[in-house]
Amino acid sequence: MILNQAGTRRFRAYTSKHLDELLRRAGLDDEQRLRVRAVATVLPFRTNAYVVDELIDWSAAPDDPIYRLVFPQEDMLPSTDVARLADLLKAEAPNVEIQAEANRVRAQLNPHPAGQKELNVPRIGEEPVPGLQHKYPETVLIFPKQGQTCHAYCTYCFRWAQFVGDADLKFASDDIDQMVSYIRQNPSVTSVLITGGDAMIMGESVIRRYIEPLIGLEQLESIRIGTKALAYWPQRFVTDPDADATLELFEQVVDAGKNLAFMAHFTHPRELESPLVESAVKRILGSGATIRTQAPLIRSINDDPAIWSGMWRRQHTMGMIPYYMFVERDTGPQDYFAVPLARAHEIFREAYSKVSGLCRTVRGPSMSATPGKVCVDGVTEIAGQRVFVLHLIQARDPALVGQPFFAEYDPSARWLTDLRPAFADRFPFEIAAENVLVPA
Template structure:
C-alpha cells in the first residue's frame, strides 16, 4: 500500500474512516477500496521496485525519481488539458481555464486543487502529486471574467479541481460573485465530492451558513446554480448529516445533479446503481451521468469493458422510473467529446456498438450517431475501430488513400 501511495495520491479524513467504511468488511468494503490504495493497482514490477526502495530506506529523492518514472507511463492528462483545451490571449495560454466545448468554460481555482479525501481511481490524480509541471490552476479571477465577457457563446462556467468546496466561503465567493454581473452567463456549476466526503461543509462548519447564503445570492441573480455532486456508492448517502446537507443546499434554490464513473470492484453492479439513483431521486437530486473510467492512472485495475458497462447501465436504467432516467451513460469524456454507448446491435450482418456524441469539441457532431466494431475487451473510445466498411470515425480526418467503396455509418 505504501509503495502504491508513493506513486498515486492518498488522503483520507476522519468522516470517511468513521462513518463510511465498514471495517468488518475491509478490504472488500467498497468505500475502503475507494480511498485506500491496493497493491495490484499498478504493475507488480513497479510496486516491487518501490517497495524495495522503501524497505532499504532509500532517500526521498530516489523514491521520487522512481515514482515519477511510473507516473510518466500513466497518461496524466487524458483530455489534453495542458494544450488542446487551454485558450490563449496574444498566443499566451490563460492558466487554469479550459474551453473544450463552445458553451462551457472550466475553471480550476488555485485554492481548490485538493480534496477532502482522494478517490483511488481519480483521473485528475496528477493535480495532487506535487509535480508543478502537471498542475493546472489559476488564482486570477479577472482573467476568467474577461474571457467569459468576450465570448458570448459561453453560457456556463464550471468550477472544478480538485474540489472547489475545499475552499472557504470567503475565497470561493471572490471567484463566483464577479461572474454574476455577466448577462449572457446562464449557469454556474460546482463539481464536488464534498457531500460524500465532508458534508459538514454545509451543516456544521463555521462558514456553512455563509456558503449557503452565497448559493442563494447566485440563484437570486437569475443564474442557475448546478451543484454537480460526485457519489460513487449508495453507502455515501446513509449518514444523516449528508441527507441534511442535501436538504440545506436544495433550500437555496440550487439544483443537485449526481454523477460518478463506473468502477470495477466498487460499483460494477446494476443493483448498486439502481439503489444509488433511487436514493438520489428520493432526496430531490437529479441523476445525471454514469461515466466510463478514463484512460489514465490505474485504468487497467478499475476499468470495465464497454460492453459490460452498457449492460450494467441498462440493468439499472430499466428498473427506475422516468424521473430517474435523466441519467446518461455509459459516457466517455474523451478528447473529441462525451461519447455515449447506446447499445450493442447488428447492422448489415455485423455486430457493432451504437454510439453518439452527448457533447463534442465540434458542435456539429453533437447527437450524431456512429458505429464501431464490437469488441468485448474495448474499455475506451480509442480501443474501438470503425464499423460497416468505414475508414474513420466522424471526428477523424479520412485516410489519404481511402477509396469511396466504404459505407459511411453515420448516414445509416
C-alpha cells in the same frame, strides 16, 4: 474527539504519513503494507475522519467498497514497479531517489487524458490563460488555485496528477480578473464549471472571490460546482463555521437569475446513508441550487446494476437529479478499475430499466474522450456484423452532437481508442478533425 460549538467533529485529514497506521486496521501484514505504501508514492492518498469512522466497514476491509474507494491497492500498478518502489522504501533510500522512480511510473499513466492540458488551452491574444479549460464552445472550466485538493481522494480519480505535488502536472490559477476577462471576450460561453480538486474544499470567503465576479456576467446562464463534499464531508454545508455564509452565497447566485448547479459525485449507496448528507442536500436545495449526480463505473466498487438503480432512486427521492454514469478514464490505475464497454452498457441498461421515468434523466455509459463525451447506446447487428452504437453527447465540433455512429464490436474494449470504425474507414470526429483548416 475534537468538537466544535455545534457538537460535531472538526475536519481531520489523514495523509500518507498516517497510511501505515490505517492499513493495520485493515489487517494487512508488514509486506502488504509496504507494497501499498509503494503505490502511494505514485498515486496520491488523502482521506478524513468522517470517511474512516462513518463510511468504511473495517470488519470487511480490505474488500469493503469504500475502503477500496479511498485506499491504494498493491495491484493498482505493474508488479515490477511496485516491487522496485517497495525495495527503495525498505532500504530507506533518499526521498529524491524514491520520487524520481515515482515520477518515472507516473509518466506511464497518461496523467492528462483527452489532451486536457494541451488541447483545451484558452488564450487572450497569444497569451494562454492559466487555470482555465475551454473544451466546448459554451462551457469553460475554472481551476481555482486554492481548490486543488479534496476532503478525500478517490483511488480512481482521473485528476490524480493534480494532487501529487508536481508543478508540471498541475493546472490552476488565482488570477480571477484574467479568467473573467476571457469569459467576457467569448460571448458564446454561457456556463462555467468551478472544479479542481474540489471547489468546496475552499472556505466561503475564498470561493466568494471566484463566484461574485461571475454573477455580474450577463452572458452566463449557469454556474456549476464540481464536488464530492456531500459524500466525503457533508458537514461543509451543515455544521462547518461558514456553512450558513456559503448557503447565502448560493442564494445570491440564484437571486441574480442564474442556475447554480451542484455536480455531486456519489460512487456508492453508502455515501448517501448519513443523516448529515440528507441535511446537507436539503440545505443546498433550499438555497435554490440544483444538485445533479454523477460517478464513474468502477470495477470492484459499483459494477452492479442494483447499486446504480438503488443510488438513482435514493438520489431522486432526496431531490437530486441523476445525470451521468461515466466510463473510467484512460489514466492512472485504469487497468485495475475499468469495466469493458459491453459490460458497462449491460449494467447501465439493466439499472435504467429498474427505475421510473423521473430517474431516467441519467445518461451513459459515457466516455469523456478527446473528441467529446461519447455515449455507448448499445450493441446490435447490422448487415450481419455485430457493432457498438454510439453518439456524442458533447463534442468539440458541435455539428457532431447527437449523430449516431458505429464501431466494431469488441468485448474487451474499455475506451474509445480501443474501438475500430464499422462501415467506414474513420469515425466522424476523425473526419471532422482532418477537415479543420489550419491558418497559414
